[in-house]
Amino acid sequence: MGNPQHLDKFITDSGKKKGYLANRLGVTRQTFSKKVQDPSSFTNLQTEILCAELNITKLSDRQKIFCE
Secondary structure: OOHHHHHHHHHHHHOOOOOHHHHHHHOOOHHHHHHHHHHHHHHHHHHHHHHHHHHHOHHHHHHHHOOO
């Protein structure tokens, strides 16, 4: 299922808009919002892009967001 609260914190801390992040991932803002509620639904490529955009570098953070 992943941890949407942990992902939301990274999004908020980054200062980037959800619309911008959705565009970078190639999805609509609505689809992005749904995926944020279930971070495990991001594809591997989307996860890589999102981690780069949000500067998520620690494996433990990635696991908290996308795997738990």
